[in-house]
Amino acid sequence: MNHIEVLKFFIEDTLSTYSSVNHGVFDEIRPQILKQIQLLPGFKNLTEKEREHYYNVAVREYQSVNPIEINPSLSLTKKGFRTWLTDQRKKEMPADYISRYLTYLSGKGRSQKVIDEISSSSEKILSKLGDPRSLQRFYVKGLVVGSVQSGKTGNFNAVINRAIDAGYSLIIVLSGTMEDLRSQTQLRIEEDVIGEGTLDIKKDTKGDKGVGTRRKFGEQGDKEQPVPQVFSITSYRSDFRKSVKESDFSLNNKNILVCKKNTGVLKNLLIWLSEYLNENKEKHDIPFLIVDDEADNASLNNLGKKGVEYASKINGHIRALLDLFTRKTYLGYTATPFANVLQDRNGPSANRWQVSYRLNGQQAEKTFSQVDNIFPDDFIELLSPPSNYVGAKQIFETVLDDSLKLPLVEIVRDSEAAFPARISIGDNKYRAATRDDVYPQSLPQSLKEATQCFILSIALRLSRLAEMRDSSLANPHHTMLVHISRFIPWQNRTKEQLQLYLLELKKDIENDLPNDQNRIYGAMEQVWSRYYANIVQNVRSYLPDGYQDEFLSSRNFGDIKNLLIEAIRDIDVKAVNSETGDRLEYSRDASGNGKKFIAVGGNRLSRGFTLEGLTINYFIRNTNYSDTLLQMGRWFGYRPGYVDCCKLFTTTDAVDKFDSTTRTIEELEVEFIKMNRLSRTPADFVLRVRKHPGTLKITRPSILKNVATVKWSYQDQLVQSTRFQVNNADLIQDAWNAFRSFIGEYASVIEYSSENGFFLINLQAYDLLRFLQLPNTFIDFEIRAIGRFIELCLEGNKLKNWTIAIKATGDGGVLRASETGLTADLKMSMRAGPKKDSGKFRSLFVTDGRFSASGRSANIVASGSDFALLLSESEKIKAEKAFYDEKDKDEKNNRTGKKANIPERVYREEMTDDHGLLVVYLMDLKYIFLQNIGDEEMKEMIDKNGIDTSIPLIGYAIGFPPISPDPGGEYVHGDYGIDEEEAAEEWDEQLEATED
Structure with missing residues (x-):
């Protein structure tokens, strides 16, 4: 345990004797705790000032983390479901991997309530997977739905840890279509599950990390209680390629692989696993788990509309992989489940899945059978984000959630000339822009102001550094996202212009007088007054219930002015695309300082990828895929100590789509909660999603392409x-x-x-x-x-x-x-x-x-x-009584002691x-x-x-x-009106998924 962890333990233990806690209590218990810890190892050699600093940080961290609330996950299961995970089985099952992981999370400053819910929800999900000790064949399909950037990775890593404890011996994590995301996921799996792997990306050094620093497994682990080590032959630098599959990889071990959803990679897996089969054996008999992150992207069968015999490449490979095993589970994770439940759901195909590959320099072919589909028939689990999560509902339009919206969004109105979505061809006619058109020659004023906001946000965070130093909640990195186009030439040109603009700003900030109101400092103060003065002063009034952040200390421009020189220093502009090869590698320097990136990108930064310390988002990407648009919201998530630094510069059109998608998700979550209460099945929820009018506005057109009609109600x-x-x-x-x-x-x-x-x-x-x-x-x-x-x-x-x-x-x-x-x-x-x-x-x-x-x-x-x-009076009383009876079962309502307001649905449903x-x-x-x-x-x-x-x-x-x-009626939509921009974007994504 580090200094902050120790102090938080003492604080929590001391406060357990108090009936109520207010801010004054922490000053009251300060002398007692400082006296208790002064002779402890690690504290006795510290000065009194250093011990005071650690105590102050521990108090702020405790005050920020302790109020966090999180509701339990909810689930729908198929009719007749009975779990294999009985109380007796739980007692018999080892908990080595999961207990190590949960202990590790505790040491990272996570709220105990959040850790308890991760533990509970992961166990609930495990109980719905196939039983890895079963002697019977099984194929279980489930889907976990969580909010964008809300911690789904933390949950699925908990599930993976539990799955290893339970007996799953091969786990394949499918992590998007981009190598950047796969590498990031690999590092996270090494940290949260394996316990060893890449330590320094640049030096490619390896060793113990993450959970492995808490407890080691395998030959180097606990000698008295040995635990088999899980192996990964994929690494930060290497997916499952030919050179990897020819290495020492044994299915006799416990293995976890992190792979892209890429036809070449999946083909390698198929060929290797089929060749690994013993003679006279058609399938592997080890328990197999696929965890499919971003399960609505690339995995779905967009060709199933043509019939049972057809499948898109990625979907066909996944289904063939699953059919190589007798006991298997497919578990998808997504924040936007619309495509998953609208996908074609064909039965088993009589045709064999053909795969072409090179063998000894010659073209060869192999055929495979497939499972029928990856539709989540068995269960759907809905995860609730913690109260310190900032998501779509805290920013965009809702109907049921009445929390005050954070004023983070700024409307961009001057981007069309610089980044045109369409090109004039005369006579008031236009065509969609292409990658070959003239790309921007100058930055729009809104992007210049967004860049100035980024510099101000760095300075604001630097001004709070002393208060957050040594806190596990502190993030040393600073990132700005510029998402302007899917066209690579436009991205690269924008990178060049941003570099020139930063040089100009840096020169002015370093050379102008800080008190000269007519030059750069005056201009920066105007930007501060427009974008930051109000939110920084009043941020606490915007935070939702259960969100407390003691590190959000108030500042004015005078407090940060002298930090602008340091703020603008060493900002690195990257165009993250396949042409430049630029990558975002977050590491600290010798002084512990993090990176400062302006990331200009398109598809490679649009899904799943975590941008560390993200504050400013310039997002004018034009797309009609509203579910994908929501996934592009890399600004959702957790921002301890800097939520008031964040800004989203975007267009009116994007706001409309975010609003529409947010309202639809909100309404369907309410439906899910209701169905959970009534013990309904995934099929019932699927039907409801299919019939929700809002779904038509946000679902990827290719899922519905060539379908004549769609039900709605x-x-x-x-x-x-x-x-x-x-x-x-x-x-x-x-x-x-x-x-x-x-x-x-x-x-x-x-x-x-x-x-x-x-x-x-x-x-x-x-x-x-x-x-x-x-x-x-x-x-x-x-x-x-x-x-x-x-x-x-x-x-x-x-x-x-x-x-x-x-x-x-x-x-x-x-x-x-x-x-x-x-x-x-x-x-x-x-x-x-x-x-x-x-x-x-x-x-x-x-x-x-x-x-x-x-x-x-x-x-x-x-x-x-x-x-x-x-309603009659008696009907009204009956409806209200049923509502309060249900609420009485809710532990959270019992704790608050508040009488809940009765929503309109209680009456309307009668x-x-x-x-x-x-x-x-x-x-x-x-x-x-x-x-x-x-x-x-x-x-x-x-x-x-x-x-x-x-x-x-x-x-x-x-x-x-x-x-x-x-x-329910029918919307007739023919080909769904896909325009050139949409079709081209979908083609780009298919190319990314099929690169070898």
């Missing part, structure tokens, strides 16, 4: 208008006039429920369809698809009756009955417009006139009970399938614009566009009850 869903156009006065007026006119038609039958605070209109479905056709201010709201779904319901004699409910008891201004045509006055709903410091929300509002309901959540529903309008509910929220437009008195920019926007703020903004929330059988 709104049953058992809440659908809301979440975005509005607020800079078009005529549109707002037309929507309000049409709404009042429609309401006027029903004046004689409008009821007012004073108990619930709603005006109610009961009408037939066809009248509701007419209401949905009224003019509106909605952006990205699928009125036509919703209308078509209701029509399909009517064909099945469902949703014949509807109620339009108009909310009358908001917190906004009063609308008189004479203005609305209703029978009484109402108070409008109140939704806040974006403040000046709200980043992308403000930019999109002021510049594009786009309003999302708030900076916390796009949810316009005022209260979950709004959807109890169609509605009958012949009656739907549309709730109208009339939002106070004056408050949206003028919540802050004196906001001159908003006043100017009102005057410029002639906005009448006395008119409300109209929002809909439509509650669809559960409907069985599901009337």
Whole structure:
């Protein structure tokens, strides 16, 4: 244990006697603990100042790590599932590898709650894999879903450690299609599982590392309790190539290989494993596990649409590999499971899988049988990220999650000229840009400012170095990602220009006077004021519950100004692509300082690869693959001591796609949780994903290519208008006039429920369809698809009756009955417009006139009970009781002692399938614009566009009850409209996966 670990142990032990803990307690226990440790080995030779430093770091680390919460993983299993991992089996099974790994994680400063959940979830996953001690043949297929950059690697390394303990003797980790990612994964496996391997990349030195420094296995390990060492013949520098397969590799050992999803590599494996078979033996009889990282990328069968006999190369090789073994498990990991559950799911093929290769200089062929598919029929496990994780839901639009969004996103509007996605061919016609077009001649201003932000972020982190020194949470590296194009010439040219720009900045910073406001220091202070002043000062107010970071000390520009010279020193610009051969190798110098990289890249930096100390992201990549776009979010993850340094410069189009994908994932996670509660199966979840309308927007087109139709459904869903156009006065007026006119038609039958605070209109479905056709201010709201779904319901004699409910008891201004045509006055709903410091929300509002309901959540529903309008009192009480009974089982809710708010689904799910509910929220437009008195920019926007703020903004929330059988309709999409850019990008990825 190092100094910080020892002190944290003493702190935790001392605090265990306290009934409550506040900041003052740490000063109170300081003398006691410093006295206890002063004679311990490693402490007695330290000065009093050094012991004080270690204590202060340990306290901050403890305060940052201890509050972290993490929910347990959830799972869906196939019908009739029974685990082999009984209590008796657990007692008999060794725990050498997993206990060593968990102990190692503890020493790296991980929260004990997180370590406990890694232990628990990995055991749950192991219990669903095939039993490696079984004498019966088995083939188990599972999928683990976690958030991007949230620690999936840590989980699958825990599973691998448990699998070795359980008896799996050959494990192949498939790690993306890029060698950079494979090498990174190899190093992580050596550190977390094997315990030995490459220590210094440049010198290629090898030795004990990671878990191996805690306890050694094998011949050099514990003599009294010997544990077989797991071997890896792949290394940081070498995948499974011909020279490797001819080396001393025995299946009598426990082996783990880290391989690319590459046709040449997988072919080598197939040939070697088939040749290793004994005579008269068709298959290997050792327990075999494939762990497929980024399982939605390259592994799936994109040719299965042509029939059972067809498979894409990577998929065919994986299936042939699996069929070489009698006892095998396929375990996929991904953050975007859409493609995995939408993939073609053909049965076993009668055809043999043919592989061509060179043998003694001659062309040879070998045929293999295949397993039918790698579809996760047996189980799907959903991992929850810890509360200190910053992911899509903390940055982009959500409906259910109401945490305040971190203002990290800055909208880029000047990149099209420098990095055009399309080229003019005259007569207002365009074509997609190609790698042969003229690439950028100058950097856009936004990229220059992003580079200045990177320098400021380094200086800010350097200013906190003394406070974080010796903490296991400290990251010494600094990285900026510039993701501008998949075209290599564009990347290389951008690298050159960035190098020239950095030289210019370095010269100015080193030579100008720090107090000269008219030169570089003045310019840098302006950049600080625009991008950093607010977030650095107020970052704690943006952190979600359970996220505490005691290293985020406040700073102003004066605190960091003198560190700019050091900050800009030794920044290395790399173009990470196949042409340059540039690589990101993170190592420390003799003084312990890390690297400073600006990484310019495309596909090689888009999936799985971890960029250490990433702060600034300039991301204007144009792609229609929204699930891939989410995977490109290398900025998601953990940023102890520097989350307020981070910025994402991106386009409006990218924000829209991130928002859409985030909302869809959020909704499907809720479905998963519900299905887990109801003990449903993977097949049920697959069906739900397939029918979710949002899935069509985010799934890789090749998965659906040439498919005539795709099912979709709104049953058992809440659908809301979440975005509005607020800079078009005529549109707002037309929507309000049409709404009042429609309401006027029903004046004689409008009821007012004073108990619930709603005006109610009961009408037939066809009248509701007419209401949905009224003019509106909605952006990205699928009125036509919703209308078509209701029509399909009517064909099945469902949703014949509807109620339009108009909310009358908001917190906004009063609308008189004479203005609305209703029978009484109402108070409008109140939704806040974006403040000046709200980043992308403000930019999109002021510049594009786009309003999302708030900076916390796009949810316009005022209260979950709004959807109890169609229930009787007894039905409402019954629904609430069932909800609280379920919550009482939740240990986390019992700990907090808070009574949970009841979500709308609790009531909506009790509605009958012949009656739907549309709730109208009339939002106070004056408050949206003028919540802050004196906001001159908003006043100017009102005057410029002639906005009448006395008119409300109209929002809909439509509650669809559960409907069985599901009337789900079909989107006809033909070839899915793949354009040249998409087709070319997919071709590039296929080339990367097939390079030998």
